Amino acid sequence: MTTSLLHHLACGKCDAIYPCNRIHNCCPQCKGPLLARYDLVGALPTLREVLKRRPGQNRLHELGATEGGAQTPTLGEGATPLFSAGRLGTQLGLPNLLIKDEAQNPTNSFKARGMAAAMARAAELGVKAVCLPSAGNAGGAAAAYGALHGIEVHVYIPDNTPAPILHETRALGGKVKLVQGDISDASAALAPFALKNGWFSLATLHEPYRLEGKKVMGFELFYDLGKLPDVILYPTGGGTGLIGMWKAFDELQSMGWIGAERPRMVSVQVAGCAPIVHAFEQGSDHAEPWKSPERTSAFGLRVPRALGDFLILDALRKSRGTAIAVTESELLEGSHLIASTLGLQSSPEGGACVAAAQLLRQRGWLQSEQSVVLFNTGHGAKYV
Ligand SMILES: Cc1ncc(COP(=O)(O)O)c(C=O)c1O
Secondary structure, three states, X not given: OOOOOXXXXXXXXXXXXXXXXXXXXOOOOOOOOEEEEEOOOOOOOOHHHHHHOOOOOOOOHHHOOOOOHHHXXXXXXXXXXXXXXXXXXXXXXXOOEEEEEHHHOHHHEOHXXXXXXXXXXXXXXXXXXEXXXXXXXXXXXXXXXXXXXXXXXXXXXXXXXXXXXXXXXXXXOOEEEEEOOOHHHHHHHHHHHHHHXXXXXXXXXXXXXXXXXXXXXXXXXXXXXXXXXXXXXXXXXXXXXXXXXXXXXXXXXXOOOOOOOOOEEEEEEEOOEOHHHHHHHHOOOOOOOOOOOOOOOOHHHOOOOOOOHHHHHHHXXXXXXXXXXXXXXXXXXXXXXXXXXXXXXXXXXXXXHHHXXXXXXXXXXXXXXXXXXXXXXXXXXXXX
16 A cells, blocks of 8 residues: 555646646646645654654655655665765865765766656556656666666757766666757757657656655755754756755645754856856846856756746745856866865766855855755766
């Protein structure tokens, strides 16, 4: 019997409600992203019970979407380390700096979390073939979990994606199509084939369950610290991690495990593609698509348009957070700083977060006594 308290899906934009026992992409009425909603007055476990369970992505399976719950097949994703940033923290003037090292997930990036949840649910609902445009890491993760669940995976990906990521995706059985341009171009190239072949789309926020996998990062911060940190810095492309953690905090509050307090959320982007930063600075509740995104080594941040822009901006404002863009040289220097002070080969996206922390500390936005969590979302070895 399922332990999931999943009750229905609701559109994040127009609040229309849909049943959760069949596959859905975006809201048919307004094209907004659908979000999983749980019966939070159901049989919720206590924090004490949950902490006794084995750490991992399915630890709080009542608030996961799969019917398999704790028995859902896994590649060991989640339960990534949250460690003190020691010498890096000292150098940045942030003695309470922590790093959540998502590079230690299967396929070496946090994309494993979303794909673990989405692919497991897709398999439960009878999906045989999926497709997605990817900036890189999502494609590799999709291929891995497609193999685990016996689902065919089609990935449309920019042709300048680093070779190790392409190799990983192919080695895991993903069918790769290279596209000139950025992830939006990949998405446009994919659309007619998805329709023609009946592939189910796993594009960011085009289905509800990748978000459910990503939200577990928020639960884990709470398990590890016994409270939430003061500030979270997150490298933002489509923003699923940030939106997911924000959702996790709301669910923790609904369970009575935390109060109304929230970490200040910070979106980190690159100067050559910063739609969220621009919208935040303009006071807008949605982001205009970024025209001509520049090439960057932080491939995951070259996302000109985010379907969940309004959800990201809402979380930034409600948390009294901010959005900041860093230059290419700043993010490379950030990666170098992580490597030389912590012995950690971060993704350029993780380097961008280090650069942002440094800038925000210099500007006095971050204060020395604050507990600050910085996400390293992938492994540097994938970017050769
Ligand atoms: C390493 C890495 N960090 C950050 C991101 C951005 O993630 P999101 O699209 O969830 O904001 C990506 C996306 O591809 C990524 O691969």
